[in-house]
Amino acid sequence: MFIKARSMRTAVLSLILLIALLILILGMLRWGKQHVRKSIEMGVIGRNVSNITIVDVYDNVGFDPKFRIGFGFGCVVKLGNNTILFDTGGDSQTLLENLKVAGIKVEDINIVVLSHIHGDHTGGLLGFLEKNPNVKVFIPKSFPQSFKEEIVSKGAEVIEVSEQTKIVEGVYSTGELGTLIKEQSLILDSTKGLVVITGCAHPGILNIVRRAKDLFNKEVYLVMGGFHYPPTTVAKELKKLGVKKVAPSHCTGEEAMKALEEEYQEDFIRSGVGKVIEV
Numbered sequence: 001m002f003i004k005a006r007s008m009r010t011a012v013l014s015l016i017l018l019i020a021l022l023i024l025i026l027g028m029l030r031w032g033k034q035h036v037r038k039s040i041e042m043g044v045i046g047r048n049v050s051n052i053t054i055v056d057v058y059d060n061v062g063f064d065p066k067f068r069i070g071f072g073f074g075c076v077v078k079l080g081n082n083t084i085l086f087d088t089g090g091d092s093q094t095l096l097e098n099l100k101v102a103g104i105k106v107e108d109i110n111i112v113v114l115s116h117i118h119g120d121h122t123g124g125l126l127g128f129l130e131k132n133p134n135v136k137v138f139i140p141k142s143f144p145q146s147f148k149e150e151i152v153s154k155g156a157e158v159i160e161v162s163e164q165t166k167i168v169e170g171v172y173s174t175g176e177l178g179t180l181i182k183e184q185s186l187i188l189d190s191t192k193g194l195v196v197i198t199g200c201a202h203p204g205i206l207n208i209v210r211r212a213k214d215l216f217n218k219e220v221y222l223v224m225g226g227f228h229y230p231p232t233t234v235a236k237e238l239k240k241l242g243v244k245k246v247a248p249s250h251c252t253g254e255e256a257m258k259a260l261e262e263e264y265q266e267d268f269i270r271s272g273v274g275k276v277i278e279v
């Protein structure tokens with residue numbers, strides 16, 4: 001009798017445990033299905049696009065004095081019906097203020113792409129999501145789970161990127177590059193050639209440009225963003241790779257900036273916060 005009662009108790013306990021485990025697994029599956037989508041295969045490269053406007057909305061390099069300077073990088077890419085925020089700078093107050101000055105409505109932004117985990121690129125995200133959670137946020141797959149959950153808790157959708165990915169027509173991610181600090185860069189397949197936008201270029205600006213060229217088998221028209229303090233030889237190397245124009249800012253550094261200006265002359269675009277580039 002005693003043994004029977006004990007085995008009954010064990011059976012009930014195991015049943016409860018099993019049910020709890022099942023609920024946990026189902027919950028995890030549901031979370032994954034609803035909120036985190038794997039990056040879509042790039043598939044066949046679509047039509048190239050024109051009428052692209054890129055606005056530097058967060059930068060530690062100044063350009064238009066109407067805009068606030070903050071350490072970090074963020075820019076808005078407008079093409080067709082899409083308004084994409086690539087990186088969010090170091091804080092949302094500066095980001096939101098600069099968007100207003102640029103005449104970009106927060107609610108018009110439908111896609112956010114984060115290049116890498118560093119705070120000078122992700123710091124403005126949560127404050128932005130409080131104003132507009134109706135966005136898809138494309139992040140490197142290697143981002144911590146807690147970061148992904150925080151985005152979802154604000155009501156936005158997370159899309160994890162590991163390989164090269166089509167974001168919308170004409171806009172692609174290089175996929176995660178680099179080893180220690182994984183980073184994705186944006187590639188716009190424009191009628192003038194490829195436009196490569198980098199956050200900090202931790203994987204190396206030349207590697208990123210090579211990757212873009214390999215993926216599309218097309219020439220690079222413009223490289224912009226942070227070049228991550230490269231040696232001055234970067235100017236000649238980029239020329240050798242056939243890059244037509246450069247618009248460096250953020251973490252490029254004075255020396256490299258000077259070398260790029262000397263090498264590129266009229267194809268050097270002076271960039272910084274508030275700069276508008278039309279492609």
Ligand SMILES: [Zn+2]
Nearest residue numbers: 116118200202
């Ligand atoms: Zn960084």
Ligand SMILES: [Zn+2]
Nearest residue numbers: 120199200251
């Ligand atoms: Zn940076």
